[in-house]
Amino acid sequence: MKSRILLVEDDASIALVITAALEAEGYYVTRCASISERDRLLAGQTYGLMLTDVVLTDGDGMETLGRVREAAPHMPVIILSAQNTLDTAVRASDTGAFEYFPKPFDLDELVRTVRQAIGASESAAFDETADDVAAGLPLVGRSPAMQTVYRMITRVLRNDLTVLILGESGTGKELVAEAIHQLGKRSAGPFIAVNTAAIPGDLIESELFGHEKGAFTGAVTRRIGKFEQARGGTLFLDEIGDMPLEAQTRLLRALQSGRIRRVGGTEEITLDCRIVAATNRDLEPMIAAGTFREDLYYRLAVVPIALPPLRERADDIEALARHFLVRAAAEGLPRRQLTAAGAALLARQPWRGNVRELRNFIYRLALLARDEVIDAAAIEPLLAQDRAQPSASAPGLAPATLAPLAPAADFAEALASWLVHEDPAEGELYSAALAAFERPLFLHALAVTGGNQLRAARLLGINRNTLRKRLSDLAIDPDEAVMRH
Ligand SMILES: Nc1ncnc2c1ncn2[C@@H]1O[C@H](COP(=O)(O)OP(=O)(O)OP(=O)(O)O)[C@@H](O)[C@H]1O
Numbered sequence: 001m002k003s004r005i006l007l008v009e010d011d012a013s014i015a016l017v018i019t020a021a022l023e024a025e026g027y028y029v030t031r032c033a034s035i036s037e038r039d040r041l042l043a044g045q046t047y048g049l050m051l052t053d054v055v056l057t058d059g060d061g062m063e064t065l066g067r068v069r070e071a072a073p074h075m076p077v078i079i080l081s082a083q084n085t086l087d088t089a090v091r092a093s094d095t096g097a098f099e100y101f102p103k104p105f106d107l108d109e110l111v112r113t114v115r116q117a118i119g120a121s122e123s124a125a126f127d128e129t130a131d132d133v134a135a136g137l138p139l140v141g142r143s144p145a146m147q148t149v150y151r152m153i154t155r156v157l158r159n160d161l162t163v164l165i166l167g168e169s170g171t172g173k174e175l176v177a178e179a180i181h182q183l184g185k186r187s188a189g190p191f192i193a194v195n196t197a198a199i200p201g202d203l204i205e206s207e208l209f210g211h212e213k214g215a216f217t218g219a220v221t222r223r224i225g226k227f228e229q230a231r232g233g234t235l236f237l238d239e240i241g242d243m244p245l246e247a248q249t250r251l252l253r254a255l256q257s258g259r260i261r262r263v264g265g266t267e268e269i270t271l272d273c274r275i276v277a278a279t280n281r282d283l284e285p286m287i288a289a290g291t292f293r294e295d296l297y298y299r300l301a302v303v304p305i306a307l308p309p310l311r312e313r314a315d316d317i318e319a320l321a322r323h324f325l326v327r328a329a330a331e332g333l334p335r336r337q338l339t340a341a342g343a344a345l346l347a348r349q350p351w352r353g354n355v356r357e358l359r360n361f362i363y364r365l366a367l368l369a370r371d372e373v374i375d376a377a378a379i380e381p382l383l384a385q386d387r388a389q390p391s392a393s394a395p396g397l398a399p400a401t402l403a404p405l406a407p408a409a410d411f412a413e414a415l416a417s418w419l420v421h422e423d424p425a426e427g428e429l430y431s432a433a434l435a436a437f438e439r440p441l442f443l444h445a446l447a448v449t450g451g452n453q454l455r456a457a458r459l460l461g462i463n464r465n466t467l468r469k470r471l472s473d474l475a476i477d478p479d480e481a482v483m484r485h
Contacts, residue, residue, distance in 0.1 A: 002026040003048025042071040054081040065095045076117040086150040093154035141316035145308040157184045164300045165278040167307030170356030173278040181234040189233025197242035204247040215264025230273035241281030252296045310354040318343040324362035333366040345376040
């Protein structure tokens with residue numbers, strides 16, 4: 001005999017469609033429209049599965065799942081929600097729900113999942129429960145493409161599987177990596193990000209694995225590598241496609257053995273971090289050409305998550321634009337409103353630099369627009385400027401280290417936004433601006449030279465003593481600068 005299904009849904013037409021589809025499969029469906037009715041029905045009868053909406057007239061169908069678990073601990077639950085944010089997906093997964101369907105959903109897929117869930121619950125009892133994860137992450141966008149991403153994220157939160165995030169530059173790969181860390185079981189540990197493309201080839205090993213004192217010229221002290229820094233947390237290996245082959249081999253060996261050795265050291269250190277890697281490169285042709293190791297690819301891509309380019313989820317552009325306007329205002333830029341026509345114009349742009357380009361554009365717009373209300377007419381001139389000067393906020397110009405504000409087209413513009421943000425006191429303008437400029441520049445020079453002040457001074461083209469003095473004035477600790485980078 002087919003199972004009885006409890007459907008908790010207050011939208012009569014959705015309920016009708018689901019009931020018809022499930023009855024056609026031979027299931028018996030009992031429908032109710034509120035949480036109180038649900039609890040009453042569960043107390044009196046056993047169900048093979050429950051399908052529930054989230055927002056119901058008398059409460060939240062997801063928040064109250066604890067009561068359902070008490071009444072029917074092994075009954076699989078499928079959540080249907082119009083609140084299709086990452087937060088909802090994560091909350092759904094944390095309730096131990098079998099599956100989460102953002103509305104609108106594919107009816108055939110829903111029926112298939114019901115069949116699977118009932119089959120699975122007959123062979124294995126469901127014992128998953130978890131705390132309510134409070135906060136969602138600032139991943140904006142509810143397009144179907146992002147729903148798929150959110151569902152993938154929820155699948156890796158309770159395990160340590162290695163994740164490979166693929167997507168063009170600026171699509172949000174690092175943000176997704178952070179979401180996996182913060183929402184996952186290692187959130188109490190550190191999140192360590194390494195941009196493997198930014199480290200000179202000969203320093204990658206010591207950067208990742210650390211080195212012992214005297215391991216090579218310049219190794220004046222023992223240094224802990226990123227793998228060790230990430231102990232208990234997550235190691236985010238960005239731009240993995242740009243890693244030199246030799247470093248790929250070392251990385252593969254570390255992942256295979258689960259152990260590392262500091263450069264020049266003998267002690268074996270056991271890895272204790274989740275690895276999330278990312279690249280904007282198309283790895284397949286690189287594998288074919290022999291520039292990316294196929295075995296490393298399979299090691300990393302245990303769970304691949306593909307982030308679609310922004311132009312393929314134009315539905316998200318308006319929400320993102322409004323989000324960045326709010327952020328810009330919170331960071332001290334003028335408060336702006338975006339009209340529907342303005343949003344529509346933004347949604348029609350190709351955004352080759354993806355969300356990063358959109359973000360930079362919105363910050364410039366907030367800074368430069370004349371009126372509080374931003375309409376298409378205020379956006380046009382900036383778009384025209386970008387078309388004439390494509391580098392203005394497009395890919396490549398990404399130094400997030402440059403300022404707390406978005407990177408700008410040139411120093412004059414960066415300075416303008418810095419002035420708005422910092423508003424230094426009279427008589428301190430020059431020294432404050434100089435410090436704001438020098439700090440990221442010196443940190444960059446120290447990072448790429450592995451903290452070697454002589455080489456950093458040479459790179460900058462300034463005297464070593466000048467650099468030392470300025471580092472001391474700015475209270476920059478060269479070793480710490482390298483560690484933090
Ligand atoms: N869905 C999103 N919601 C809100 N902000 C986003 C989203 N996606 C990206 N961003 C923002 O866009 C910027 C670029 O994102 P991120 O650095 O994660 O991209 P990336 O894919 O890692 O880029 P790259 O390949 O160049 O390293 C960041 O400021 C990030 O916060």
